[in-house]
Amino acid sequence: MSDGVTDALWPAPSPARKRGPRPKLSVEDVVTAGIAVADAEGVAAVTMQRVADELGAAKMALYRHVRGKTELIALMLDSALGEAPETKGENWRAHIGVWARTMHERMSRHPWTTELVVTRTVPGPAEMGWFEAGLAALARTPLTGAERLDTLALLSNQVTASVRQAVVAANPEASLAAAMAPILETYGSRFPHTVAAFSETGESGGQDDALGFGIERILDGVASLISWRRSPTDSK
């Protein structure tokens, strides 16, 4: 039932008991150090050893404040997301747009978050806050509950994916185009459309507004569903 992570993300108000030596470390310290390591060297570098070094403590000291690495990672993710923006108001499209772009900005600051949303299970308070904010923005639309959830999933997937893409594009060696280039040079004849699409884009050009494109396309799609809901006789 409990994997322990839930308790850590949603801590019961502590009994405020004090006895024994004054703690030099706190959960926040550990999480902050973990985030610092991840920001600097990627999530793969987040080792109990490495985090402990960052704090000038011994590896096993961390286990007093964090049940294990899984829990540490979960706490780091929730902390990195931060608080969701306010999204109450009439214009659903504007608000959900802000929601998505704010999320993009937040994740861009901690690129490693994109690697974690894949594995994560239990949502923490921050993530729940984002959920709530997104649903609030869609509150006045005629969408069903399931459709609202699906819309949020759609948008957050797009945000995650475009952050990931931007990160990868940052170091030119790992870019998709760069990875494909040598392959296309040899096997290009087998992939004419691919060659065409990339050559049309120019090589360095297409400073991709993949985020903007994706969000606008999705919101267009949702908008057309909404307007159809409101008056089914409208355009197809």
Next chain:
Amino acid sequence: MSDGVTDALWPAPSPARKRGPRPKLSVEDVVTAGIAVADAEGVAAVTMQRVADELGAAKMALYRHVRGKTELIALMLDSALGEAPETKGENWRAHIGVWARTMHERMSRHPWTTELVVTRTVPGPAEMGWFEAGLAALARTPLTGAERLDTLALLSNQVTASVRQAVVAANPEASLAAAMAPILETYGSRFPHTVAAFSETGESGGQDDALGFGIERILDGVASLISWRRSPTDSK
């Protein structure tokens, strides 16, 4: 430059030389065994040791056919994707829809693929084939090269995400709704819209067609861009 993975995914035609003992194992054997393990126990269980056991061989024997675990994983992914469907024709929407749904079906058969697309860099032949097929479906649209690439990214992200979601929903303990339920029971008052959305959906109902919803919304969005491209005076 070469991380070695490229050479493995795009093998040069082998010199067909033969000397020394007859190989009991082949690259395909290793990759197949790896896929079998991943299918049965998840990608985390794919250990060199575990794969070797699967083949009745010693751990170090694998390294004769695969440069390392990274390479093995890359080969597994490309192999699991398989060949892309034919997508030539007039009706772009129908073809790209089939493309997305086929991809969904393919990945659903090997759910662990969703965990790998996050990390992967160099595309293999199969993935390139999917790329090419997707672009072929969009060939007759008035979209620019960059827009076509963005559209494919949008769709494949959605496919990946919904496969992941379906997998998670398969074992009820890990479902998002199930994970949220106990939290909402305690802190529900802080998340009224979330409670509303989930209660409206019913508890077991909403047998989510998240895939369908997402794809249709995206295609609606792309369609509206396309029709605007064709005649900018049309509907907004």
Next chain:
DNA sequence: TAAATTAGCGTACGTTGGACGCAATGACAA
């Protein structure tokens, strides 16, 4: 038959995450 090449694999090592228990600390009861 001898030389050359190659597949399989045994050994060894560094790095992980984590169980366990000891020693120092310091709030409380006496």
Next chain:
DNA sequence: TTGTCATTGCGTCCAACGTACGCTAATTTA
């Protein structure tokens, strides 16, 4: 003040991981 004992930090130990290295045996080629 003095003992009690919960709590913190951490040293030790271990299993599991990926993989470098080199030996042995099989097989082709000369």
